[in-house]
Every structure is written in structure tokens, then in C-alpha cells.
Amino acid sequence: MARKINLRIWRGDATDGGLQDVQVEANEGEVVLDVIHRVQATQIGDLAVRWNCKAGKCGSCSMEINGKPRLACMTQVASYGDDETITVTPLRAFPVIKDLVTDVSFNYKKAMEIPAFEPPKDLKPGAARMQQVDVERSQEFRKCIECFLCQDTCHVIRDHEENKKSFAGPRFFIRIAELDMHPLDMLKNRKRTAQEEHGLGMCNITKCCTEVCPEHIKITDNAIIPMKERVVDIKYDPARIFAGLLKREKRN
Amino acid sequence: MTTDKSTLERYKYDVLVIGAGGAGLRAAVEARELGLRVAIICKSLFGKAHTVMAEGGAAASMGNANSNDNWQVHFRDTMRGGKFLNHFRMAELHAKESPDRIWELEMWGALFDRTKEGKISQRNFGGHEYPRLAHVGDRTGLELIRTMQQKIVALQQADKREHGEYESHIKVFSELTITEILKENGKIAGAYGYWRESGSEVLFEAPAVIIATGGVGKTFKITSNSWEGTGDGHALALKAGANLVDMEFLQFHPTGMVWPPSVRGILVTESVRGEGGILTNTNGERFMFKYIPDVFKDKYADNEAEADRWYEDQDNNRRPPELLPRDEVARAINSEVKAGRGTEHGGVFLDVSKRLSAEIIKKRLPSMWHQFYELAGVDITKEPMEVGPTCHYVMGGVEVEPDTAAAVGVPGLYAAGEVAGGMHGSNRLGGNSLSDLLVFGRRAGMGAAAYVKQTTAAPVSEATVAAAAARIEAPFARSGGENSYSLHAELQEVTHNLVGIIRTGDELKDAIAKIADIRKRSANVAVSGGRKFNPGFHLAFDLDNMLLVAESTAKSAIGREESRGGHTRDDFPGMDSGWRQYNHISSFDGNQVSVRKQALPFMPKELFDLFEVEELKKYMTPDEVAKGGSN
Numbered sequence: 001m002a003r004k005i006n007l008r009i010w011r012g013d014a015t016d017g018g019l020q021d022v023q024v025e026a027n028e029g030e031v032v033l034d035v036i037h038r039v040q041a042t043q044i045g046d047l048a049v050r051w052n053c054k055a056g057k058c059g060s061c062s063m064e065i066n067g068k069p070r071l072a073c074m075t076q077v078a079s080y081g082d083d084e085t086i087t088v089t090p091l092r093a094f095p096v097i098k099d100l101v102t103d104v105s106f107n108y109k110k111a112m113e114i115p116a117f118e119p120p121k122d123l124k125p126g127a128a129r130m131q132q133v134d135v136e137r138s139q140e141f142r143k144c145i146e147c148f149l150c151q152d153t154c155h156v157i158r159d160h161e162e163n164k165k166s167f168a169g170p171r172f173f174i175r176i177a178e179l180d181m182h183p184l185d186m187l188k189n190r191k192r193t194a195q196e197e198h199g200l201g202m203c204n205i206t207k208c209c210t211e212v213c214p215e216h217i218k219i220t221d222n223a224i225i226p227m228k229e230r231v232v233d234i235k236y237d238p239a240r241i242f243a244g245l246l247k248r249e250k251r252n
Numbered sequence: 253m254t255t256d257k258s259t260l261e262r263y264k265y266d267v268l269v270i271g272a273g274g275a276g277l278r279a280a281v282e283a284r285e286l287g288l289r290v291a292i293i294c295k296s297l298f299g300k301a302h303t304v305m306a307e308g309g310a311a312a313s314m315g316n317a318n319s320n321d322n323w324q325v326h327f328r329d330t331m332r333g334g335k336f337l338n339h340f341r342m343a344e345l346h347a348k349e350s351p352d353r354i355w356e357l358e359m360w361g362a363l364f365d366r367t368k369e370g371k372i373s374q375r376n377f378g379g380h381e382y383p384r385l386a387h388v389g390d391r392t393g394l395e396l397i398r399t400m401q402q403k404i405v406a407l408q409q410a411d412k413r414e415h416g417e418y419e420s421h422i423k424v425f426s427e428l429t430i431t432e433i434l435k436e437n438g439k440i441a442g443a444y445g446y447w448r449e450s451g452s453e454v455l456f457e458a459p460a461v462i463i464a465t466g467g468v469g470k471t472f473k474i475t476s477n478s479w480e481g482t483g484d485g486h487a488l489a490l491k492a493g494a495n496l497v498d499m500e501f502l503q504f505h506p507t508g509m510v511w512p513p514s515v516r517g518i519l520v521t522e523s524v525r526g527e528g529g530i531l532t533n534t535n536g537e538r539f540m541f542k543y544i545p546d547v548f549k550d551k552y553a554d555n556e557a558e559a560d561r562w563y564e565d566q567d568n569n570r571r572p573p574e575l576l577p578r579d580e581v582a583r584a585i586n587s588e589v590k591a592g593r594g595t596e597h598g599g600v601f602l603d604v605s606k607r608l609s610a611e612i613i614k615k616r617l618p619s620m621w622h623q624f625y626e627l628a629g630v631d632i633t634k635e636p637m638e639v640g641p642t643c644h645y646v647m648g649g650v651e652v653e654p655d656t657a658a659a660v661g662v663p664g665l666y667a668a669g670e671v672a673g674g675m676h677g678s679n680r681l682g683g684n685s686l687s688d689l690l691v692f693g694r695r696a697g698m699g700a701a702a703y704v705k706q707t708t709a710a711p712v713s714e715a716t717v718a719a720a721a722a723r724i725e726a727p728f729a730r731s732g733g734e735n736s737y738s739l740h741a742e743l744q745e746v747t748h749n750l751v752g753i754i755r756t757g758d759e760l761k762d763a764i765a766k767i768a769d770i771r772k773r774s775a776n777v778a779v780s781g782g783r784k785f786n787p788g789f790h791l792a793f794d795l796d797n798m799l800l801v802a803e804s805t806a807k808s809a810i811g812r813e814e815s816r817g818g819h820t821r822d823d824f825p826g827m828d829s830g831w832r833q834y835n836h837i838s839s840f841d842g843n844q845v846s847v848r849k850q851a852l853p854f855m856p857k858e859l860f861d862l863f864e865v866e867e868l869k870k871y872m873t874p875d876e877v878a879k880g881g882s883n
Binding site: 029030031034040041045046047053054055056057058060076097098099101104111112114115116117123125126128129130131132138139142145146182184185 | 296389626781782
């Protein structure tokens with residue numbers, strides 16, 4: 001059964017923009033992306049929205065719906081009240097390109113800065129043996145669909161453009177954790193560089209990222225907190241500090 | 253806004269890879285490792301390509317779950333699945349090389365599910381004799397894409413160390429659409445396109461172009477494909493003078509979601525059946541036992557008791573008929589619904605809740621659980637899913653040389669993955685797509701690298717650039733013309749109703765006329781708004797591609813007077829061994845698509861001898877069987 005709903009869409013670009021009200025039909029079972037597409041096909045032909053799979057698997061249609069970072073393809077229209085206006089706006093943490101589309105290139109730059117997977121030098125293809133229980137820890141993080149909702153909601157960068165330079169964000173903390181827990185990865189000091197180069201220390205574990213993750217990855221509990229704890233162990237371990245001093249003495 | 257020739261954005265690369273799904277990324281990695289400078293073009297953001305939707309797994313006869321498996325068994329299964337219309341050489345290369353391609357991904361950081369011994373776990377799938385699909389839960393495609401995306405980043409990091417810049421040798425151009433492949437003196441010279449974000453135009457000069465654009469699903473109304481599946485590569489290749497082979501063969505995946513309407517067509521992975529899901533109609537009947545075709549009678553159980561035993565003991569029982577190749581299952585569901593035994597939404601029931609515990613379902617099929625719970629309000633650990641056929645995959649595609657992936661007839665052009673034809677014959681087995689794109693993506697990279705090293709590309713002439721630019725500008729210059737959204741919807745109605753899962757000669761004739769009419773009107777598409785991220789403008793170009801693909805499919809389908817794999821003719825219901833000897837070749841003269849028959853290459857003796865003669869008699873003419881393979 002079709003009904004009319006009130007949709008308020010942010011329209012504009014980097015220079016100027018504002019909210020525009022439209023009325024649009026919504027059918028049973030439809031998601032917010034469906035009604036945005038209907039507006040596009042029948043009222044605003046050049047309305048910009050990014051999307052791909054429409055099944056919650058690619059992480060393209062990230063936007064803010066009534067102020068909350070969400071995937072438009074996984075948000076039921078029926079989850080809002082009959083008379084409620086649904087307001088859709090672009091991700092706030094990233095620069096707007098046009099309408100609901102933002103420039104998320106920040107994330108791809110950060111991805112380049114995380115040191116890649118490093119397999120054992122002598123490992124032959126097909127020879128790896130790993131237990132399911134050992135791969136599952138990293139598999140949880142590899143479920144990430146790179147929707148960047150966690151990046152968007154993270155208050156370290158949401159309203160603090162200046163922090164972007166030194167902060168990789170939750171998406172890349174789980175990438176580092178994934179590699180750190182990867183049974184075959186040989187690169188050392190991943191936790192330490194997470195702290196020293198990628199801004200792990202700036203996170204004060206408010207768990208906002210975990211809350212918005214459409215894949216229900218426990219970003220804070222399973223990636224960030226364990227890394228923070230280990231970093232503390234490494235940095236403030238008296239034995240290591242002593243060993244470090246000895247080394248320095250030797251060098252001198 | 254007309255592009256000023258002096259400010260036109262221009263790039264020079266050794267090879268241009270169009271498409272950043274599995275095949276494109278694998279090709280790019282190979283070309284880079286062979287020393288080429290590579291540009292990767294993606295229509296969407298990096299890492300979002302349709303490969304992420306692949307759920308079940310990648311087929312490779314590693315023999316981890318059953319040591320009887322080997323490339324010969326995989327080859328036989330692939331040929332049977334394709335009803336022997338496959339290019340034998342592609343099926344052979346694919347079966348031989350896929351294990352290496354999977355192990356290679358592991359060396360790049362992929363984390364597949366494991367067996368008890370710690371090897372890569374392999375699962376059952378339709379048409380595969382042994383458990384063969386390497387997988388990660390039901391998100392295997394995402395693992396492939398992410399692994400290769402991260403491999404590319406790793407190569408970029410190595411380039412930064414060596415050359416001082418991440419993007420010195422591989423650059424990803426995200427959200428860029430290619431509108432034309434450019435040639436000079438009959439050879440590839442580059443490609444032309446526009447940034448989706450700004451609408452401004454870009455010229456790439458390169459001696460080799462690898463097309464890896466995936467499928468054509470958006471030509472149809474009910475499809476599992478995302479917006480990107482608009483047949484761009486198929487159309488670009490046709491326009492560049494390449495051929496398409498066997499475009500009549502489309503795979504309707506038997507299990508797409510049917511309810512609610514907004515998710516109609518979204519894929520329900522075959523793993524649900526591989527893990528023990530059964531299909532029933534509204535009478536509660538497990539109907540697949542009625543639909544086992546003669547050619548498969550000795551491989552599939554004809555009673556429930558044996559089918560159920562197979563999950564525990566695969567050596568002494570035949571497989572459940574739910575695991576027949578996809579074309580058979582899709583037709584069976586279609587028949588049940590037509591006979592009035594379907595659900596009110598036009599589907600049948602698929603139930604995994606009776607065989608597996610809730611815990612195991614959530615572990616093995618996590619995205620399916622998620623998808624049904626959040627989009628349809630159905631808990632698949634307790635209730636059955638409603639499913640029906642959805643347009644999923646095109647077997648037809650660019651005619652290529654199997655070993656190099658070179659497009660026949662166009663020097664410098666390569667194609668790999670779904671956009672290439674021949675590998676899967678008339679029907680693809682589940683799991684053979686992810687392995688296909690790894691095997692032939694790599695081969696396309698190798699083929700292009702070998703070609704680039706022995707050729708010099710002519711520069712793209714200014715006249716060629718001006719013509720390409722004029723075509724992009726045209727829809728903006730019109731006013732009051734046709735709306736691209738409405739024309740697309742019209743095309744989808746025509747293909748759905750007249751070129752769909754069951755076809756007849758009269759309907760196809762009607763479809764060809766209607767497609768021609770839409771194409772005529774599409775020449776008058778007008779675009780509102782500016783160039784900046786304007787979906788109406790983008791669709792105008794996608795539509796042009798879809799129309800060419802639809803024309804090729806309808807014209808190939810009307811010619812093939814038999815039913816085989818992903819092509820079912822109500823007026824010619826039988827499989828005809830005479831027709832097995834021919835491929836359909838589509839070509840384009842700038843005005844319309846024409847289709848001709850071409851003899852299918854015949855298997856050499858060593859491959860022929862892998863089969864029992866009795867089996868080959870079901871597919872081949874007596875003369876062919878007597879000949880016993882070519883030399």
C-alpha cells in the first residue's frame with residue numbers, strides 16, 4: 001500500500017546549499033534509498049546520491065538520516081512514524097561534492113599509509129595451516145564494508161578538521177588490529193605505530209563507531225581497547241624501559 | 253559547457269583497465285608486476301564493485317575437503333554445467349589454474365575459512381561433484397575484492413619506497429565512466445570518458461585496454477546486479493569492432509528475494525542449498541525430484557532419503573536435486589509458480605531452519621540471516637525464505653583468445669571476467685565466476701603486458717578526441733527530449749516480458765522491434781541540470797550500452813532454435829546436438845547489431861577422453877562422438 005511521506009533532502013554543493021522538502025510515494029517494505037530514487041526518477045533528475053548493491057554489502061549509500069549516520073539501503077521507511085518527516089543529509093565529517101554525495105578520499109589516503117600485510121618470506125602457496133579459531137579474530141574486522149560511517153561519527157574528526165592529519169580513524173584501527181592478529185603477518189610493531197603514527201591515543205573509547213557499524217563489528221571492544229592495552233604494556237613495561245636504556249648506553 | 257581542448261585532462265599509461273571488480277584488479281596487479289604503468293578505472297568508489305556481492309565462494313580443485321578432486325573433475329563439471337558449449341580451452345585453463353590463484357590470495361592476506369587440519373575449507377555447490385568452493389562465510393566476494401584492493405595498495409607502497417610516489421605506477425581513477433574506446437590505424441590507442449563527480453572529460457592514451465566491466469543485469473527488471481551492471485564493456489567492445497559470443501545465454505539465479513518489492517531480485521546465496529536448504533512449494537512438496545533431467549539422472553538422488561544421506565556420506569549416495577545446475581533449478585521454480593503452487597508473491601519456499609541449528613546458520617550464512625532479518629523481517633533460523641529467479645549473470649561476452657584474453661579482431665584490446673564470453677558455455681556453475689575472474693584477470697594482464705612490449709601506440713588524433721567529446725556534449729544540447737529514466741524502465745519491461753527466462757520466437761520478434769524503437773527514441777534523450785554528479789546524465793550513456801546489449805541478446809535468442817542452459821525456447825524445448833556445434837557471434841556496424849553462426853572449436857583428444865562416451869552421446873552428434881576429439 002502506497003502512502004505519501006515527507007522527505008527533506010539537503011541539496012547543494014561545497015559553496016552553498018540547504019534543505020528542500022518533497023512529498024513522495026512510499027510502498028510497503030521500502031527503504032529510504034528507494035524513495036530517494038523515486039524522487040530522482042520523477043521530480044529531481046539530477047539529485048546526486050551514491051549507491052551500489054542496495055543490499056548492505058558495499059557500503060556506498062552512507063548518509064545521515066534524521067542526524068544519524070546510516071546506510072540508506074538498510075533503513076526502512078516504516079521505522080519512522082507516519083507523520084514524521086525523514087531528513088536526509090550528507091556525511092558531516094567529509095566535504096560535500098553535491099547533494100548527498102561527499103568526498104571520502106580522506107579514507108583512501110589513510111588506507112595507503114597503513115603498512116601492508118607481510119607474509120613469511122619462506123611461505124609456499126598452499127602450505128599455510130591456520131586454525132579456524134585463529135582466523136576468526138581477524139575475519140571479524142575483514143567483514144568491514146568500508147561505508148565509513150564509523151569515520152563520520154567519530155568525534156575526533158567529525159567537527160575537528162585539524163585532527164584529520166594525525167588520526168586514521170576507527171576503520172583503520174580495525175585494519176591495523178586485523179593485521180596485528182593475522183596468523184601469517186610478520187610485520188612487527190603494528191600496535192606501536194598505531195599509537196605513534198595513526199593517532200590511536202586520540203580515541204577516548206566512547207564507542208560511537210561500534211554503535212553505527214552496519215556489520216556489527218565490535219570496533220571498540222575487540223580492536224581499539226585490546227590495542228590500547230597492549231600499547232600501554234609495551235610503552236610502560238619497566239623491563240622494556242630498562243632494556244631500552246641499556247641499548248642507548250651501549251650506543252653511546 | 254564544452255570541453256576546451258587545451259585544458260582537457262590527459263593521461264598516458266601502458267595499460268588501461270576498465271573496471272575494478274575482481275577481474276580488473278587481478279589484471280592490474282599482474283600488469284604492474286610485469287613492469288607496466290597501469291590506470292584502473294572504476295565507475296564507483298574503489299572496492300565497491302559488484303564482486304563484493306558474490307557470496308558462496310571460489311571453485312578450485314584443491315582437494316582439501318575430498319582428496320579425489322582434481323582439475324579433470326572440475327573441468328568435466330564445468331563442461332557439463334555449460335552443456336558442452338564452453339570453449340574447451342578456457343574451461344581447461346580455468347580448472348588447472350584456479351587452485352594456484354586461491355593460494356596466491358592467501359599470500360596476499362586473504363583469510364578463508366579453514367578445515368580441521370588448518371587448510372582452506374571447501375563447500376558444496378550446485379553442479380560440483382566434490383566440495384570445491386573456498387569461502388569466507390557467505391561474503392567471499394568481499395574478501396576477494398578487499399584482498400586485491402589491499403594488494404594494490406601494497407604495490408603502491410612499494411612504488412613509494414622506490415619511486416617516491418604512491419601513484420607512480422598504479423593509479424585508481426574512481427567514479428569515472430568510459431564512453432568510448434579509441435583506436436588509431438586499427439589498433440587500440442586509448443579511451444575517453446568523464447569524471448562522474450564533475451562531469452569534466454578525460455583522455456587516456458594507452459596501447460592496451462583491458463575490459464573488465466562485469467555484467468548486464470540492469471538491462472532486466474528483476475536482477476541481482478547493482479546499478480553498475482549496464483553492459484558497458486560489452487557495448488564498448490562491440491563499438492570498438494570486437495565480437496560478442498553467445499549473448500542469448502543469461503543466467504537466472506534460481507533464488508532471489510521476492511518480498512518485499514523493494515528487495516525483489518537481491519541474491520539469496522546458493523550456499524543456503526549447499527548447506528542443506530530444501531525447496532518446497534505451497535503444498536509442502538519438495539518438488540525438485542520431479543525436475544531431474546535425463547543427462548543428470550545418474551548423479552542426483554530421486555528420493556528424499558538418499559538426498560538426505562548425501563550430506564553425511566557423499567561417496568555412497570547421489571546429490572540432492574536442489575544442487576542441480578542453476579538453469580535447471582530456475583526453470584523448475586518458474587514451472588511450479590506457473591502451475592499455481594507458488595506463494596502469493598510469486599516465489600517458492602527455501603528452508604534451512606529444519607536441518608541446521610540457529611547457531612550454525614548464523615555462523616555459516618551470516619549475511620543471509622542479516623539480509624532477511626533487516627530487509628524482510630524474516631528470521632531464517634525459524635522460518636523459510638521466499639525465493640524466485642532473478643537475472644544474475646551473462647554467460648555471453650567478448651570473444652577472446654583463451655590463453656591471452658585478447659579480444660578477437662582488435663589488436664590491443666583484452667577482456668576478462670563476466671564481460672568475456674566462452675568460458676561458461678550456456679550456463680555457469682556457481683563458484684566458477686570468482687575463480688574465472690582470478691584466472692583470466694591474470695591472463696589478461698599477462699597478455700596485455702606481452703603486447704605492450706612489442707608494440708608502439710599511435711597518438712590519439714585531435715579529430716578522434718573531438719568526436720568523442722561531441723558525443724558527451726550532445727544530450728545537454730537537446731531540450732524537451734526523452735527522459736532516460738523512463739526509457740530504461742521501458743527497456744526493462746520489454747526484456748523481462750519478452751526476452752526473459754522462457755522465450756518464444758514471436759515474442760522475441762516483438763522484442764527486437766520494441767528495442768529498436770526505444771533505441772531510436774534514446775537518440776533524443778535530453779538531460780536536465782548541470783554536469784556535476786548528475787545521475788540523469790550518467791544514465792543517458794548507460795542506457796545506450798544496455799540497448800546494444802539487449803539487441804544482441806534478443807537477436808541471438810531468436811536465432812537459436814533449441815533450449816540449452818540459460819536459453820529456454822518454449823517453441824523449441826529440446827536440446828539439439830546440431831546446435832551445440834555453433835556459437836552465435838554478434839557484431840556491430842555502427843548502426844545495428846547482426847548475429848551469425850560460427851563453428852565451435854572442438855575438444856582435443858586428451859580432453860575428449862576425460863569423458864565416458866555414453867555421456868558425450870547425450871550432447872554430441874554421432875559423427876562427433878565417432879571422431880573422438882580433434883588432433
